Amino acid sequence: MTEIGERIGIRGPSLYKHVESKHQLLAVIMTRMMDELLRRQREALDQDGDVRERLQRITVVHVQYHAEHRYEAFVGHREIDNLEEPDRSKILQLRRNYETSFRKLIREGRQLGAFTTVSDRLSSYAILDMGIGVSAWFNPGGSVSPNELATTYASFAERMLSAVVG
Amino acid sequence: MTEIGERIGIRGPSLYKHVESKHQLLAVIMTRMMDELLRRQREALDQDGDVRERLQRITVVHVQYHAEHRYEAFVGHREIDNLEEPDRSKILQLRRNYETSFRKLIREGRQLGAFTTVSDRLSSYAILDMGIGVSAWFNPGGSVSPNELATTYASFAERMLSAVVG
């Protein structure tokens, strides 16, 4: 709390004039993060394009977010167990929804013959986790921008799923 | 400490008859984990086979470990920042070595024309992170075994990297 206060130029206890508790603060941060991720994901899905394009877009959005908000995302994934109920269950539900969108899109692509995979679920987990991992190592001052990174990862995802054309 | 003690049927303070400190315990666990990962990785690389086969094998080993030792691996990745120097630097170095093996193999495959990627480093990160992610969700009682999971992920990795033939 003292450290959080320092970042905005006030003392630790003064934070309680704006926030109910540390737990609630964490819950707010994580809820906003999931809301934002879901919002961007919906936006990406609502645009036109075939399955491949839509997969690319939700992957780009996913990776971009984890690069641009790496710290939030990093603690977000790390501190889930420290949430109190019912916040924890709520956040886990939002994460399930987020994953489901990937899985459904992959299944759709598979049924259309655009994708090949032995498991929609595992493909979806693999893509999600490689994006989440970005938040652990990404360096904004480095040689690769969030956009470049995101499109590169989206191409990884597509290649992982693309049906081999006979 | 109390909880750790409970798992082996003794009280918290009694642990100090076997361990110097909680930090040292964490350092020991993480060092053993990295040593084991590196050992298995070397073993996988030392066997015969072309680049593709070797990539499959080190990916299998990587994912298998994260499924079978999911809890160790999970805290291992989560608690790195809680290590004290010089342990932290030592572990980070081991991780770098571990990653380098992936990257070198990918580069080799790319130079041989077996793999295509815009970035050896990002490919390697993506494969590593999807394996690390396993330790966060894998359920040993579930429908998929560590072996199945590992070979599936290895196929993901290979497809991610495989040069599109003509």
Next chain:
DNA sequence: CTGTCCGGCTAACGATCATTAGCGACGGTC
């Protein structure tokens, strides 16, 4: 037998840290 580690125990200490109590300054409203 006797001494001596070994490894368990309880009780207490000390640091950290989230949180509360209680005070004062300041801005806007009647």
Next chain:
DNA sequence: GACCGTCGCTAATGATCGTTAGCCGGACAG
């Protein structure tokens, strides 16, 4: 110009937790 809500501060409280002190029983060597 008195009132009051907002928001900062310092000081203290209380819980948690890693760790140390100090005690005791049992195995085993001489």
